[in-house]
Amino acid sequence: MIKTPICELLGIKYPILQGGMAWIADARLAAAVSNGGGLGLISAMNADGEHLRSEINKVRALTDKPFGVNIMLMSPYVDEVAQIIIEEKVPVVTTGAGNPAKYMEAWRAAGIKVIPVVPSTAIAKLVARKGASAVIAEGGESGGHVGEITTMALVPQVCDAVDIPVIAAGGIADGRGIAAVFMLGASGVQLGTRFLVAEECGVHRTYKDKILKAKDIDTTTTGKRLGHPVRVLKTPFAKEFLKMEYDSSISNEELEAFGGGSLRAAALLGDEKKGSFMCGQIAALVNKEQPASQIISEIFEEAEKVLCGGTKCVI
Amino acid sequence: MTTFDKVVELLVDAKDCEKDSIKLESTWADLSLDSLDTVELVMNLEDEFGIQLEMNESLKTVGDVVRAIDEGLEQK
Numbered sequence A: 001m002i003k004t005p006i007c008e009l010l011g012i013k014y015p016i017l018q019g020g021m022a023w024i025a026d027a028r029l030a031a032a033v034s035n036g037g038g039l040g041l042i043s044a045m046n047a048d049g050e051h052l053r054s055e056i057n058k059v060r061a062l063t064d065k066p067f068g069v070n071i072m073l074m075s076p077y078v079d080e081v082a083q084i085i086i087e088e089k090v091p092v093v094t095t096g097a098g099n100p101a102k103y104m105e106a107w108r109a110a111g112i113k114v115i116p117v118v119p120s121t122a123i124a125k126l127v128a129r130k131g132a133s134a135v136i137a138e139g140g141e142s143g144g145h146v147g148e149i150t151t152m153a154l155v156p157q158v159c160d161a162v163d164i165p166v167i168a169a170g171g172i173a174d175g176r177g178i179a180a181v182f183m184l185g186a187s188g189v190q191l192g193t194r195f196l197v198a199e200e201c202g203v204h205r206t207y208k209d210k211i212l213k214a215k216d217i218d219t220t221t222t223g224k225r226l227g228h229p230v231r232v233l234k235t236p237f238a239k240e241f242l243k244m245e246y247d248s249s250i251s252n253e254e255l256e257a258f259g260g261g262s263l264r265a266a267a268l269l270g271d272e273k274k275g276s277f278m279c280g281q282i283a284a285l286v287n288k289e290q291p292a293s294q295i296i297s298e299i300f301e302e303a304e305k306v307l308c309g310g311t312k313c314v315i
Numbered sequence B: 001m002t003t004f005d006k007v008v009e010l011l012v013d014a015k016d017c018e019k020d021s022i023k024l025e026s027t028w029a030d031l032s033l034d035s036l037d038t039v040e041l042v043m044n045l046e047d048e049f050g051i052q053l054e055m056n057e058s059l060k061t062v063g064d065v066v067r068a069i070d071e072g073l074e075q076k
Helices: A005-010 A027-035 A049-062 A078-087 A101-109 A121-129 A151-161 A175-183 A205-213 A236-245 A252-259 A262-269 A281-285 A292-313 B003-015 B035-049 B062-075
Strands: A016-018 A040-043 A067-072 A092-096 A113-118 A135-138 A166-169 A188-191 A219-222 A230-233
Touching: A016 A027, A016 A040, A016 A292, A027 A040, A027 A049, A027 A067, A027 A292, A040 A049, A049 A067, A049 A078, A067 A078, A078 A101, A101 A113, A101 A121, A113 A121, A121 A135, A121 A151, A121 B035, A135 A151, A151 A166, A175 A188, A175 A292, A219 A236, A236 A252, B003 B035, B003 B062, B035 B062
Parallel strands: A016 A188, A040 A067, A067 A092, A092 A113, A113 A135, A135 A166, A166 A188
Antiparallel strands: A219 A230
């Protein structure tokens, strides 16, 4: 049995969070993860407050376990959704794509646990000082918006930088990954890609098939030129985007416009020509569809075995 | 040593900026610093001066940071 401070902090059985993937992490997936003993997350993405409120109500109808909301700080509705989190008394908030400092006081005052995704030690220190309950150190192996530093390098550095629990993300899809980041000092994990193929995940069939088929070298990062790199599968769309990125006759505005709506096209429509199929480098290890609860129990059983065998190299 | 001198020293030491290229009106982009660099810089300045700086959009240039530090020091 694996138990860490994250279990107690969040009131969950297994120290695992499901990534707050935009257009993918909805009430059904979040509830399935929470019912399976982890912390399910709804993505507030770029949608307005009422969309989020309706998803929150749906989660509550499906589970009485704790759940969270991921807030994308670049969303045009960020002020509105930040307020709805408080009104709806959401137990946990994770944040991405920016600095959540300006909302943290109000969230904490409302008794909400705030767990920002941090791409560097300085940001980890900053949010720890503002009262974060934990941080998610997310390495560049992960899917979607990524930083430069890898999980292997980032996690121990963040663990050294702050006194609050660290949750590792990026490049983890099985028990070995969990055991490895625990060795680096993390006390929890966040997985996205593996949950893409959970039975309760409503992402388009084509998206799931692509994840199941993906091999080690099948992802790339687009958007570096625009300052916000995104890890995606090397689909025709991604290849075209990369070509345009290296073409100096194409303006940044044209490039932004070409990429607009591409995650929605992948997640909802499975459109290979216009879709950005975001996923982590670990997609190659994701080979079977299972209920979320089974994914969770299986990977922690495996992690336990790996951790127990960890002394075999010590003589 | 003025606040500006100390900020320059930190930029040269921690971020490998060219000393002569740092002016009060230099923006972060002028110095090739991204958002992660600027958060790190502000955290280092807080430790150095023993003050709290609000990291927000109003800090666009080296001069903005120097002014914010001086205001923080006055309030100390």
